[in-house]
Amino acid sequence: MKEDRFTELLAKKMTGELSADESAEFNKLISVNKSYRAEYEQLKDYWAQEARTYPNMQGILAEIKEQAGITQQQTRSYAWIGRTAAILFLTISAVFAYRFFLSKEKFNETTVSWKEVKASSGQVLKLTLADGSRITLNSESGIRYPEVFSGQSREVHLDGEAYFDVAEDHDHPFILHTQEMDIRVLGTAFNVKSYKNDPVKEATLFRGSIEVNLPGLQDKKLKLKPADKIKINGSAYELGKMAYYNAGDQNSMEILWMDNQLAFKNESLESIAHSMARRYGLKMIFNNPATKKLKFSGSFEKETISEALNSLQTVTPFTYKIQRDSVYFY
Missing domain, CATH: 2.60.120.1440 (Jelly Rolls)
Incomplete structure (x- = not known):
């Protein structure tokens, strides 16, 4: 049912028929589901290339309708529903067409x-x-x-x-x-x-x-x-x-990690702790919310976790304890 709902919203999205609530629902679906987001992006690319011609188009369209279970009687039945339903039908047909060509040209991730x-x-x-x-x-x-x-x-x-x-x-x-x-x-x-x-x-x-x-x-x-x-x-x-730690530096702070440097400028201790956790393979636990907000600037390369934290303590005092695989801040 969720797949059917996504297809319905996708069709309305492509035709500009989404209401404000439906737009929010659609954006939430593609933000939490990568396969939905990928399908939307790929369908947009397909839509943009609608001028592309394919051989035996009539035969292909017939096969698409057969795969989608769309009959001539169903097509006629949309005439009395109204403009929105008709557009929705055509767009859903386009979705089936997109998926058909996707399988024909082997864009499918399963292959x-x-x-x-x-x-x-x-x-x-x-x-x-x-x-x-x-x-x-x-x-x-x-x-x-x-x-x-x-x-x-x-x-x-x-x-x-x-x-x-x-x-x-x-x-x-x-x-x-x-x-x-x-x-x-x-x-x-x-x-x-x-x-x-x-x-x-x-x-x-x-x-x-x-x-x-x-x-x-x-x-x-x-x-x-x-x-x-x-x-x-x-x-x-x-x-x-992009930022530089010092004027005249060759590399920006955003890529100093590639040189095994941990650099930060006016960053919160909470943000620095996230980077340290990945660098040293430790868990960072704050028992004092105020400690998270402390701001620091610095750069470390070969320092141990204790050396790095002791260096920060000389700038703004705080208390920490290392116990097994965790660092506790107080």
Whole structure:
């Protein structure tokens, strides 16, 4: 039933017939279900290419109707329902057409061999995709990608943080899916930080251009230029610029992790603790809410967790205790 409801809302979305409540329901569905979001994105691409011609179109349409269970009598029955139902019928037919062509051209994920790579605590991994795109994966991050790209786009899924140097291919856009955003590129370099337990997600562009789509924010689309940075916090987003720890630095703070540096500038202790947890493989537990809000600037590379925390204590006093695999803040 949920699948049928999504198809109905998807059809209305494509025809601009969604009410305000239905729009909110649709956005919630695609924000929590990656397969729904992927189908919506791919259908939009298919819709945009409706001018493409196929051989034996009459035969194909007949086969689509047969697969969808659509009869001539059913088609006529829509005439008295009204304009909205007719548009809905035509759009649902288009959905069936999209799925038909998807299977004909083997875009279906079930025909693709997918790989998953995960970096453990304190580990940074590098990998190269089949198209030549290079990816550097930060600690406790995972990426899912096809062994060989097929179809009209190159799509991968990220949970965590990674730096992407995407191989240029104007015929096959590269699309990165995360929990809060979808990023579409042709050939470019950018960093994405999207850990599930971090309240703020972000993307920073270093070369080329990217289009950031925010499914949870009414499908808001933003185009970033080099040095642009977007931060997303729940239902709000903020545009800014990449930052440097010191004037004259070669690398921005957003990618210092690639050099095994943990750098932060005027960040809350809670945010710093998230990064430390991934770096040192520890749990961070706050027993005093006020301690979370303390702000610090600093940079660590080879320090132990005790050395790093002791260094922060010299700036603003706080109390902590390390017990087995956990750090307790008081």
